[in-house]
Amino acid sequence: xxxxxxxxxxxxxxxxxxxxxxxxxxxxxxxxxxxxxxxxxxxxxxxxxxxxxxxxxxxxxxxxxxxxxxxxxxxxxxxxxxxxxxxxxxxxxxxxxxxxxxxxxxxxxxxxxxxxxxxxxxxxxxxxxxxxxxxxxxxxxxxxxxxxxxxxxxxxxxxxxxxxxxxxxxxxxxxxxxxxxxxxxxxxxxxxxxxxxxxxxxx
Numbered sequence: 001x002x003x004x005x006x007x008x009x010x011x012x013x014x015x016x017x018x019x020x021x022x023x024x025x026x027x028x029x030x031x032x033x034x035x036x037x038x039x040x041x042x043x044x045x046x047x048x049x050x051x052x053x054x055x056x057x058x059x060x061x062x063x064x065x066x067x068x069x070x071x072x073x074x075x076x077x078x079x080x081x082x083x084x085x086x087x088x089x090x091x092x093x094x095x096x097x098x099x100x101x102x103x104x105x106x107x108x109x110x111x112x113x114x115x116x117x118x119x120x121x122x123x124x125x126x127x128x129x130x131x132x133x134x135x136x137x138x139x140x141x142x143x144x145x146x147x148x149x150x151x152x153x154x155x156x157x158x159x160x161x162x163x164x165x166x167x168x169x170x171x172x173x174x175x176x177x178x179x180x181x182x183x184x185x186x187x188x189x190x191x192x193x194x195x196x197x198x199x200x201x202x203x
Contacts, residue, residue: 005051014052016042018066021059026105030060030115057122060106060115065131067106071097072138086151087198094167094190101171139164153197163193 005013020041024033035056039046053059078093080086101107109115120128139161146152152160167189174182 010052013042013044013048017049017052017059018063021056022063022106025060025063025109029109030057030118055122057119061119061123061127061131064106064110067104068135071100074100076138076142080146080151081149087194090194090198091190094164094194095187098168098171098186101168135165151199153199155197160197163197167193 017038021033021038024037024041033056035049036046038056038059039049053062075093075097078089080089080093110119140157143152143157143160147154147157167186170177170186170189177185
């Protein structure tokens with residue numbers, strides 16, 4: 001616990017740092033947001049910031065993890081058996097997830113404003129490795145559940161998770177794919193993934 005702060009005070013300040021950090025990072029980006037601006041909005045001295053986080057990159061990373069957690073929750077809450085149309089439900093889910101990734105400013109900045117490079121420099125390597133592993137592991141229970149229900153192909157869950165992550169990473173390469181064909185490419189890729197992974201009724 002940060003020295004000089006009781007449990008409740010620490011909780012309030014931490015939440016304020018996350019809330020104001022999200023607002024400023026989303027608006028100005030990681031590079032153009034200063035610790036002074038964040039602490040001014042929170043109402044604490046700049047030096048107090050370091051009792052909670054070692055750097056603004058660490059705060060940014062925590063906010064990013066919370067954003068990604070919301071995406072995971074949405075992904076995990078889907079009922080693919082709805083209306084007995086699992087293929088349509090999964091296609092809809094993947095398209096919605098891609099839309100969130102494309103429109104969330106924090107996730108976009110991570111790759112397009114060299115924020116990943118800044119995080120690699122400032123954060124402990126083990127923290128980034130843990131984040132990557134958690135990303136993949138979060139999908140395993142859902143994949144295994146769908147396999148037990150007889151909907152999903154009996155393949156290695158790790159491979160299926162990697163395939164889905166590869167799909168999401170395509171959103172970072174719109175220019176390379178070609179802006180004019182990007183949307184159709186993503187939709188076709190989703191069709192191919194779903195048609196290949198989801199069992200037809202009676203299989």
